[in-house]
Amino acid sequence: MQGINKVGIFTSGGDAPGMNACIRSAVRTALHDGLSVMGIYHGYQGMIDRNFSEMNSRSVSNIIQLGGTILKTARCRDFQSPEGRKQAYEHIRAAGIDALIAIGGDGTFTGAEVFSREHDIPVVCVPGTIDNDLYGTDFTLGYDTATNTVIEAIDKIRDTAASHDRLFFVEVMGRDSGCIALNAGIAGGAEAILLPEKETAIEALCDQLSLAASSNKSSTIVIVAEGEKNGGAYHVAREVKARFDFYDTKVTILGHLQRGGSPSSFDRVLASRLGFAAVRQLLAGETRIMVGIQGNKITSTPLTEALSNKAVKLEKDMLEMVKVLAI
Numbered sequence: 218m219q220g221i222n223k224v225g226i227f228t229s230g231g232d233a234p235g236m237n238a239c240i241r242s243a244v245r246t247a248l249h250d251g252l253s254v255m256g257i258y259h260g261y262q263g264m265i266d267r268n269f270s271e272m273n274s275r276s277v278s279n280i281i282q283l284g285g286t287i288l289k290t291a292r293c294r295d296f297q298s299p300e301g302r303k304q305a306y307e308h309i310r311a312a313g314i315d316a317l318i319a320i321g322g323d324g325t326f327t328g329a330e331v332f333s334r335e336h337d338i339p340v341v342c343v344p345g346t347i348d349n350d351l352y353g354t355d356f357t358l359g360y361d362t363a364t365n366t367v368i369e370a371i372d373k374i375r376d377t378a379a380s381h382d383r384l385f386f387v388e389v390m391g392r393d394s395g396c397i398a399l400n401a402g403i404a405g406g407a408e409a410i411l412l413p414e415k416e417t418a419i420e421a422l423c424d425q426l427s428l429a430a431s432s433n434k435s436s437t438i439v440i441v442a443e444g445e446k447n448g449g450a451y452h453v454a455r456e457v458k459a460r461f462d463f464y465d466t467k468v469t470i471l472g473h474l475q476r477g478g479s480p481s482s483f484d485r486v487l488a489s490r491l492g493f494a495a496v497r498q499l500l501a502g503e504t505r506i507m508v509g510i511q512g513n514k515i516t517s518t519p520l521t522e523a524l525s526n527k528a529v530k531l532e533k534d535m536l537e538m539v540k541v542l543a544i
């Protein structure tokens with residue numbers, strides 16, 4: 218495909234704080250560089266439903282501080298079939314779109330990669346997911362904000378836990394990635410953290426809790442990532458209670474409140490940098506890449522490489538540190 222005149226931009230998969238700041242940045246960079254911009258609503262579903270709207274600089278006024286995504290998001294089954302993607306391609310071409318910027322997670326990238334190859338349309342992806350589970354970038358959009366939201370919740374739970382001498386199990390998001398659990402747990406002074414990446418036996422956890430209790434702690438907080446292998450916070454709490462009833466035990470599931478809220482300054486700046494870079498990479502002739510940040514430098518990684526490698530963002534010494542700091 219020769220020359221880019223109109224870029225289509227969309228968000229897909231789970232929403233994440235910072236997506237709007239990224240939309241704003243990509244739209245304004247594209248306009249500045251002489252391109253037209255089409256917003257595609259509800260991710261891939263919007264391509265199939267022809268849900269498009271021309272965007273100008275004012276379309277993205279006053280959104281940098283908003284959580285969620287003004288372009289909406291969706292999970293689209295039809296896009297997983299070649300017929301669905303063919304229909305999507307016909308619709309975006311009819312709308313004059315000749316390049317795409319996709320903001321989302323690995324599912325979104327998988328769809329973008331196959332779509333771009335099948336129909337020879339340039340695509341640049343931006344990592345937007347609170348899980349921080351993508352290879353090729355130190356951080357994904359929304360992760361910093363979500364971690365701060367969890368820390369705020371832990372601080373509040375600590376107040377009530379300490380007043381009643383309670384043991385709290387706080388379940389946080391992370392089916393496969395323990396990034397939020399580990400970092401929010403450390404920042405919130407958690408006594409133990411259970412992660413999807415590392416199995417923790419209930420007996421070992423009880424030993425840790427006994428140690429905390431024997432040093433006259435007035436409260437204990439255990440952070441449980443939703444994908445940890447024992448079966449989630451309620452299950453762990455029941456198992457612990459059966460073996461160790463020193464404390465009054467409570468469970469809090471933070472759930473979807475972790476996805477919402479105004480993006481942190483870190484996420485706003487990252488989103489601005491990645492949206493800007495995505496447009497510039499498209500104009501430089503790049504395709505099927507993810508823009509990311511590594512060591513404060515904006516980088517690009519082929520989608521095939523991003524999708525075939527596992528992100529390793531948990532340093533072993535951090536879990537050891539959690540134990541040391543819990544004495």
Ligand code: ATP
Nearest residue numbers: 230231292293296297321322323324325327328346
């Ligand atoms: P999150 O990490 O927040 O869940 P995600 O981008 O991984 O975000 P998914 O629901 O996995 O979210 O994927 C988003 C959309 O990408 C899917 O609804 C589907 O339309 C498309 N998609 C995912 N996998 C494929 C695939 N193998 N082929 C084509 N499209 C796909």
